[in-house]
Every structure is written in C-alpha cells, then in structure tokens.
Amino acid sequence: MLKLEVIVEVHQLKKQGFKVAAIARKCNLSRTTVYEYLERDFEEACRWVDNLKIRQRKLDPFQDQILEWLKEHPDLSASQISDWLEDCCSYTEAGDSTVRTYVRELREKYHIPKTVTFRNYEAVEELPKAKQMQVDLGEIKIKTFEGKWIKIYVVAFVLSHSRYKYAEWQDRPFNTRDVLRCHENAFEYYGGRTDEIVYDQDKLMTVSENGGDIIYTEEFQAYKQQSGFLIYLCKAADPESKGKIENVVKFVKNNFAKNRVFDQIDTWNEQCLAWLERKGNYQVHNTIKKRPFEVFALEKPHLRKISSLLSFESNHVTSITRTVHKDNIIKYKSNRYSVPLGTYKPHGENTVYVRIEEEELIIEKTPGGVPTATHPLSRGKGQLIKNTHHSRDRSKGIRAYMDTIKNAFNDQEKIQLFLEEIYRRYPRYIRDQLQIIQKAVKSFEPHVQSALNVCIEKALWSANDFHDVAKHLARTQEEFNSLPADIPTIEMTSIHYKDKASVRELDGYLKILGGM
Structure with missing residues (x-):
C-alpha cells in the first residue's frame, strides 16, 4: 500500500497547486517519477501496485540467503549485503539502491530491525582557564585558479575553555617537524600555552599506546620534555574524547576552505587567519553562547608563557627546514627571505636550515654551520627581505665587467x-x-x-x-x-714524372678491328 499512498499524495499536492519540483521535494521523489505518477488515475494506480506485488524481482532468487544473513547478523548494512552477493553468489546485476530497497522491505516484512550500537554520553563540565588545548589534523580537496583539484592539509588548535581557534595549512602532508613548528606558531598566536594538550593517536607524535605507557616519536618526545606540557592521548577509535577539536576541523574545512579557490599556500594561510578573526573566533559559539574572542581575553592572562620561539629547534638535532625556491628565496611565516644567487640547484639538494637568534633569521646549509644568509626577522606578512649582495653584482657596472673579460x-x-x-x-x-x-x-x-x-x-x-x-x-x-704519429710516407723522385706511357701503333688497332 505504500506506493499507492504516495501516488495519492502526489495527486492531492497537485490539486492543491504545488508545482512538480515542490512535490518532488516533499515526497522525496524525482521529477520524472512525479510526472509518471500524475499520469495514472486511481484505478490504474491500484492495478499497477497489485502487479508490483506479484511480479518477479531481481533479488527474489537470493531471498532465503539474504534472510539468513540478516537473522544471523541483524546489524548488516545493505552495502555489505551487496558486497556479499557479489563475493559469495557472483551476482552483480542489482544496483545499490535496489539492494537497499529490497533489504528494507525484508526487514519490515520479517520484523528484523537493524541493530544499532549506541554509546551513552554525558555532558562534561567546562574546563578552567588555560587548562587544556586540543590539536588535530585534517585534509581537503580544493580547486585552484587553473581549474585543477589539489589536496591541502591543515592542523587546527582550540583552547577548550574559550573555544579560541588557530589553524595552519600546508600544500604537502605534515611531518613531525611541521607539527612542532605549528605548535610554536600557535603558542605565539595565543601568547602562551595551556597546562595540557589533547592529541589523537597520530603516527607523527606517537609510536604505540603500550597499555598506557605511551611511546612517542623521538622528535616529539624531545619537544615535550623541553616544553613541559602534559599530554592527554585519546584512546584508539575514540574520537569523541576530543570532540571540540573534531568540530573545529570540520568548521575550518567546511566554512573556510570549502568552495574557496586556492592560489598559493602563504595567501591561503593569511586568508584563514583573517577568517578566524572575523568569523571563526568572532561569532557566538553554540555551546558556550559567547564569542570566543571575548572569553579568550579573560583566559589569555592565565596561559603559561613560553620561553622563546623555536627553542626546540636550537637545542636538538632536529631543526626547522625550508626549501630554496628557483628564484633563490625561502619562505618563512608568510614572508620571503633571499639567499645568495646560485644557492638553488635545479637538480641538487635545496634544503636549508633556519634558526632564530636575537631577532635575526639565520639560514644555514647544515645545522650550526657557516650561515648562508642572515636577515632581520620580519613581523609583517607578504614582505620580501633581500640582501643587496645576493643579487647579480651590478656595483661594478658593465664597464667593470668588460675590463674583467679583457684580461x-x-x-x-x-x-x-x-x-x-x-x-x-x-x-x-x-x-x-x-x-x-x-x-x-x-x-x-x-x-x-x-x-x-x-x-x-x-x-x-x-x-x-x-x-x-x-x-x-x-x-x-x-x-x-688524435691522428697517429707513425703514418707511413711515400717518397717520390722527380724521375717518375719523366716517364711516359707507351703508345700503341695504329696498325695494331686495325688488325683487331679487322678480325672483328
């Protein structure tokens, strides 16, 4: 009777003046189906529904097998049944929607409700100021100005008390050093850090849960010891324990990144920070019913101050790295810093090491080695910091260049x-x-x-x-x-030039011709 009821409802909505598109939305049908139902009168619809009950359906030969699976495993999904039909019965003729409809009708007919596992949750009390920060990573595919689709990656931070957020993007997957650098950037953005940081069991930070005796990666362990914050590691398959940051990652991906056109990663990060200021940290949070930036203003004085930026880089073997671009610059915190002309090698190693010392950015080919370049650290964005001697030597001029060649x-x-x-x-x-x-x-x-x-x-x-x-x-x-030195030579005397070829008499030729 279900189909007949739908047909009747379609006719009633049409009589009430609804358009086909509106009827399709209300009844969850396609417009083609709505047109088809409108062409049937009530008696014809009744005959059509009766025919549907007695007609042979594609999956009827497998009904007993599907019922057996459902009775044994009530939590089976239609997608799994479709896969099992292909695997066990080599049947691929029915589409996913056909299988879903058939399985749903079998459940209703034979009273086999789908078993749903449910975990009970309880609301947790709000944490005090500067107590906890949560961190997580995500990725999303976006379109560039050239119309190509690329994947970019984000690490997001949120203060559990104020819900004040920070995010940083990369156009390549994060490694451990990238994550640690982003920690430092987040601490600078917040003006301090919390007592505790919550993480998922990500391979960039942890090796094994080990029954509670957590084993961290070498770089993350060194950073943790120096920074001194406590770590709360979520158990495996337990994303709910860090629900705040899960929501933040979705928020950043869906509200900022989705449908935005990508140009370059530095511009993208600048746009993201601007979005956080006007939207992410400004609009009223649905849970605390307050604006995060207002709550953060009260939380910020309670954050633990950090000793120095990038301190984990200078005290351990792991140091921040940058890639030298073909225009002989490196990018650091949305600025460009020059290196000497020729540092970039088209087919060579173009990785350099960066450290900060007394408001100077020092670029080295090897950690602790001779500096390749030294620049004053810029606190702005989008600037080119360039030493004049890193360019071609124009000081001598063309005449000096010509004098050099003349030598x-x-x-x-x-x-x-x-x-x-x-x-x-x-x-x-x-x-x-x-x-x-x-x-x-x-x-x-x-x-x-x-x-x-x-x-x-x-x-x-x-x-x-x-x-x-x-x-x-x-x-x-x-x-x-390359010619050989012992080439034989032929000596010729002048006597050879005096010799003459012998001349045959004419009679000899006449005899030969006469004999012919």
Missing part, C-alpha cells in the same frame, strides 16, 4: 674593439653577451685569441659567433691531435 686576451686593442662593437649592437643584451664570452673563455681558453682574430677579420660581431668559432678551433685541434 683573458693578449691583444687588448682587438678585444676592446670587439666589446665596443657588441655593446653598440646589443645594448639591451650586453650583459648576456658578456656572459657568453666569459663562458667561451673558460671552456676554450687556448683558442680565444685566435677566435677573436677570426671574428674581427670576418666582421662577426656577436658573442655567439665568438663562442662558435672558439669551439670549432678547439674541436679541430683535438681532431688533429
């Missing part, structure tokens, strides 16, 4: 003439031209003067021509040197 040549007048001419012909590309000449000097040094002579003689006023001529001369010299 490799013997004939100073000719090289001066050649350089002046290419300067006249290629004013916009003079530095590139000089670099090509310098490269030729380094590669074919013994032949550069000869190449210069050829270029002037043939009026080849280009650094590329100079390079090609020097390369040709060097290759010709190599080929000549």
Whole structure:
C-alpha cells in the first residue's frame, strides 16, 4: 500500500497547486517519477501496485540467503549485503539502491530491525582557564585558479575553555617537524600555552599506546620534555574524547576552505587567519553562547608563557627546514627571505636550515654551520627581505665587467674593439653577451685569441659567433691531435714524372678491328 499512498499524495499536492519540483521535494521523489505518477488515475494506480506485488524481482532468487544473513547478523548494512552477493553468489546485476530497497522491505516484512550500537554520553563540565588545548589534523580537496583539484592539509588548535581557534595549512602532508613548528606558531598566536594538550593517536607524535605507557616519536618526545606540557592521548577509535577539536576541523574545512579557490599556500594561510578573526573566533559559539574572542581575553592572562620561539629547534638535532625556491628565496611565516644567487640547484639538494637568534633569521646549509644568509626577522606578512649582495653584482657596472673579460686576451686593442662593437649592437643584451664570452673563455681558453682574430677579420660581431668559432678551433685541434704519429710516407723522385706511357701503333688497332 505504500506506493499507492504516495501516488495519492502526489495527486492531492497537485490539486492543491504545488508545482512538480515542490512535490518532488516533499515526497522525496524525482521529477520524472512525479510526472509518471500524475499520469495514472486511481484505478490504474491500484492495478499497477497489485502487479508490483506479484511480479518477479531481481533479488527474489537470493531471498532465503539474504534472510539468513540478516537473522544471523541483524546489524548488516545493505552495502555489505551487496558486497556479499557479489563475493559469495557472483551476482552483480542489482544496483545499490535496489539492494537497499529490497533489504528494507525484508526487514519490515520479517520484523528484523537493524541493530544499532549506541554509546551513552554525558555532558562534561567546562574546563578552567588555560587548562587544556586540543590539536588535530585534517585534509581537503580544493580547486585552484587553473581549474585543477589539489589536496591541502591543515592542523587546527582550540583552547577548550574559550573555544579560541588557530589553524595552519600546508600544500604537502605534515611531518613531525611541521607539527612542532605549528605548535610554536600557535603558542605565539595565543601568547602562551595551556597546562595540557589533547592529541589523537597520530603516527607523527606517537609510536604505540603500550597499555598506557605511551611511546612517542623521538622528535616529539624531545619537544615535550623541553616544553613541559602534559599530554592527554585519546584512546584508539575514540574520537569523541576530543570532540571540540573534531568540530573545529570540520568548521575550518567546511566554512573556510570549502568552495574557496586556492592560489598559493602563504595567501591561503593569511586568508584563514583573517577568517578566524572575523568569523571563526568572532561569532557566538553554540555551546558556550559567547564569542570566543571575548572569553579568550579573560583566559589569555592565565596561559603559561613560553620561553622563546623555536627553542626546540636550537637545542636538538632536529631543526626547522625550508626549501630554496628557483628564484633563490625561502619562505618563512608568510614572508620571503633571499639567499645568495646560485644557492638553488635545479637538480641538487635545496634544503636549508633556519634558526632564530636575537631577532635575526639565520639560514644555514647544515645545522650550526657557516650561515648562508642572515636577515632581520620580519613581523609583517607578504614582505620580501633581500640582501643587496645576493643579487647579480651590478656595483661594478658593465664597464667593470668588460675590463674583467679583457684580461683573458693578449691583444687588448682587438678585444676592446670587439666589446665596443657588441655593446653598440646589443645594448639591451650586453650583459648576456658578456656572459657568453666569459663562458667561451673558460671552456676554450687556448683558442680565444685566435677566435677573436677570426671574428674581427670576418666582421662577426656577436658573442655567439665568438663562442662558435672558439669551439670549432678547439674541436679541430683535438681532431688533429688524435691522428697517429707513425703514418707511413711515400717518397717520390722527380724521375717518375719523366716517364711516359707507351703508345700503341695504329696498325695494331686495325688488325683487331679487322678480325672483328
């Protein structure tokens, strides 16, 4: 009777003036089905429903098997039954929705309700100020400006008392050092830390629960000992014990990240912090019925002060790392810091180590080694902090560059003439031209003067021509040197040139022709 009741309801809603789309929403039907039901009158609908009761259904041959499974395992889902049908009976003809409908009707007909396991919860009292912080990680797929889908990763923090939130994103999966760095950033954002921090059993921080004697990863254990905070580790498969941060991760992913277009990770983090200020930490929290930023103002004085930022980096072997980008900069806290030109290697190791010392950011190739670069630490966002000597050496100017190249040549007048001419012909590309000449000097040094002579003689006023001529001369010299030294020689005397070929008499040819 259920289908007949639905058909009757569809007709009644239509008579009341509802449109097809509204009827579809109210009855949880597709618009195609609504149109189909509206075409049937009551008597036709009754006959159609009766036919449905006696017709053969796809899953009828497996009814006994499905009933047996349901009676033995009342908590079986329709999805599992679909999988078991494929695995045990090699049956794949029915779709998921068909299986769900069939299983639901069997449960109703044979009174086999689905067993639902339920865990009893009780509300917990609000924790005092600065008592606890909760931490968790998440990930989400988002679309870039190019229309591509990428996955980005977030670590979120929340103060249990005030619900004041902090989040930091990466465009790659987090490792332990990333998580520890984000801890330091969160402590700086909050202006201190809580007595206790709640974590899930994440492999970045824990190795084993070990019956309560928790084994932490080496890096996290070192950081924990230095920082001095207590750790509350959730038991396995118990996400409810850190429900506050679970909700925060969902909130950040669904309210901030979802449907937002990604540009670059630094901009994304800046947008997230701005969103936290105007939305995440500003709007009234549903549980405490207060604005988190207002409650945080009262909680902040009770937080434990931290000794120094990145202290875990300087006292342990593990130190913060950054990747040198192809424009010879590193990124740190939404700012860009320069390193000397040439530090980036296209196919080499581009990892450097960063430490903070007396408001200076020090960049090193190895921890504790000779600094690659030192910059004043910027507290702003989106800035480029660059040392002038990290760029190409422009202080000497083009003339000084030309004087440096001239030292490799013997004939100073000719090289001066050649350089002046290419300067006249290629004013916009003079530095590139000089670099090509310098490269030729380094590669074919013994032949550069000869190449210069050829270029002037043939009026080849280009650094590329100079390079090609020097390369040709060097290759010709190599080929000549590769010839064997003991090649035999044939001596010819002048007497050979005096010999003449013998001349046959004409009679001899006539005899031969006559014989033909």
